[in-house]
Amino acid sequence: MMNEEYFFESKRGKWSQPGVPHKDWICVDIEDLGEPIQICEMCESQHIRYVHFMQNAEYDRILQVGCVCAGHMESDLIHAKKRDDFMKSRANKRKKWISRKWKISRNGNEYIVADGYVITVFFKYGKWKALVKSEDEQFEKWSRKDYSSINAVKLASFDYVTKLLSEIEK
Secondary structure (H helix, E strand, C coil): CCCCHHHHHCCCHHHHCCCCCCCCCEEEEEEECCCCCEECCCCCCCEECEEEEEECCCCCCCEEECHHHHHHHCCCHHHHHHHHHHHHHHHHHHHHHCCCCCEECCCCCEEEEECCEEEEEEEECCEEEEEEEECCCCCEEECCCCECCHHHHHHHHHHHHHHHHHHHHC
């Protein structure tokens, strides 16, 4: 449940600073920090875990804010809440990701089909890599980074798919 109380108690932080727009912001990205370790840059009072990256043509930088501030900034609290709920759902799925049943390909690589993507992980030249491909084969992305363990590459591939899905959610 969102705590909107702090927003209406008093307009703190950048809400009270001249020159900071209050409307017409657009969410350009969202990220899960794993726990509430950051302070919202708009109200400057709420600890946030799910960071909404907000951009406004009238302001010179992107602000990292919580759900409630994001909703007020874009004048759409419901949409901000849906983004937050999406990230919470993905966080729960991420906890179970490694222990899910992965299949073995003809080449002996582990793969899984999830969320419209086929994720294949493989060991090559002493490092773990991944391939993320859409089920319709219209999209394909190889990992640029090498990983030291199969679990690390599986989690990185999950995070990448989450990023792709969050683009759709915006």
